[in-house]
Amino acid sequence: MKVIKVLNNKEVGKMTAELILENIHSNPSIVLGLATGSTPESTYEYLIGDFKKNKTDWSKVRTFNLDEYVGLEPTHKKSYRYFMDEKLFKSVNINIKNTHVPNGINNTDPEAYDKLIAENGGIDLQLLGIGTNGHIGFNEPGTSFESLTSVVDLAQETIDVNSRFFASIDEVPKQAISMGLQSIMNAKKVVLIAIGKNKAEAIKQLVNGNISINWPCTVLQKHKDVTIIVDEEAASLI
Template sequence: MKWMIVEKAEELAQVTYQLLKNEIERQDGNLTIGLATGSSPLGVYEEWRKDSLDCSNVTTVNLDEYIGLSPEHPQSYHTFMKTHLFDAVTFKQSYLPIGDTDDANQESERYERLVRELGVDLQLLGIGSNGHIAFNEPGTSFDATTHVTELTESTREANQRFFDQLEDVPSHAITMGLSTIMEAKKILLVASSARKAEAVRDMMEGPATIDCPATILQRHADVMIVLDEEAASLLSEEAKRTGRAAYENFK
């Protein structure tokens, strides 16, 4: 596990996007990238939209989708990705789970097969304040594949800002499982704000436990974490020095 701590919050998206862009250019665009939703990647997608990077050979697969929302629903992750990335950047192919399916468990199995067949070269992740990655809530088995999950109240409350009221936030979602995410060759995680500080500390310095799903990343061979100072505020002083030095070297 490697990490960088940027000096200013506005640099977070720029650095994360540059790392992602470097990987696309290194492979001449012939790769599959796993994409995340929510607030964490928004700045990264903004940087991506502003760039003229050729992504016509890049395939994307998203982590999750709300159950019960059609792809056309304004709060679906299909719509989220179109608004924040897909309408501005042309990809070879983009995949998301289908949320308004008649059989969510069957759809989970179909999507799991698809992701495994494609193979993810680089997975972009955020982290929830309770330590979840994708919609793998605390208590999720490290062996979980793509599955139906019930969202915790804290997760629904965090996502309420995308809806008119809490009651409108779906209670369930289809999400890539932790073992599916761990199959990615590289993982790039971005976290900002003091609200994520405890989860970041637990992920990086705590024991690997299902109480904090993100701690499974300690077992991955190639993880880069990009943090702002607030998200890194609870790390040990040694970890802070290491992250700041890594950023200086990157610049």
């Protein structure tokens, strides 16, 4: 596990994007696992800036997102499909047919998502954020380390944190479809990013804590190729 500490959110985004670009250049048909939320936005902004300046070719890149809210149509402005389209896909030359986000409406066979990933050769590089309670994807505390993609109930803490993206907490979905912890561990490389003091305890547990389902992120201690990129505040307890 490699830990890289940088100054702030902007530097986290720059370093993460440069790492992703390095991998795209070495493997133009790379399969990327992508994340949503506020943390990776600076990464996506840097990737878009690179495309405008350097025309890095995304035409053969394939992507699989970690999760999606149950009950939100892909066109819903708070859906993660909409987020990815607006924050990245529309601004690079990726083939939209090569981008995959779990279906929050038709999720009768969620493990089919894992099968589709396998059919594409598996995820080469998985980008992760981290929740204040240590969740990765929407794998809340108590999730089995052997879990695959499934419909999950969101912890109240997660609902509370995500309410900032909605008009009211009542509008926040209570369930999501998420890659499981084993789904994430199947990736060849993992890059986890975190910003802000509210992520410091989770990063401390990830780096120095005991491996436990009470902190789902600690499963990554078992992975052979993990890079953690954090700002000063998120790294304040390590």
